[in-house]
Amino acid sequence: MAEKRRNFSLFFYTGLIFVVAVLLIIIAFFSQSKVEQSQPDQINAQTEGITQRAAILSEENKTLLEENMSLKKAQEENTRAIDELNGRVSFLEENVRISEAIISANGYVSKKMYSEARNILKQINEENLSDDEKILYNSLMKKVGKD
16 A cells, blocks of 8 residues: 555646646747737847937938038148148248348448348349349449449
8 A cells, every 4th residue: 555655746746746747838838929019029129219210320320420411521721722832832941041142232332341242142043033122232232243
């Protein structure tokens, strides 16, 4: 009889485990079905959110690219303007140097230091002089050449 009780207990616990396993499988099946039904809504919501963010980012990227292009054009224009101004500055610096040389030569002539004045006037390129500077230059050359 003790052996029947052990066999009964063994069969009972085995059957109980089997029934619990079947119940867990049924519960898992229905839970999975419910999850699958609710996931398309979540997936669609996530997809729509991602799509909206991608559209916003695309628009922002387009705006930034247009702004970048306009800034590059402005930079090129500024570079050209700077180069032009640098050319003008060089021209004006040369004119100032020539004017200072003529004034210096005139000072030497007024002090009757003709050799110094002659050396300064020889360094001046007559083609770069304005009309007024040419008049003064020629006058100084006549004075320097006399003595």
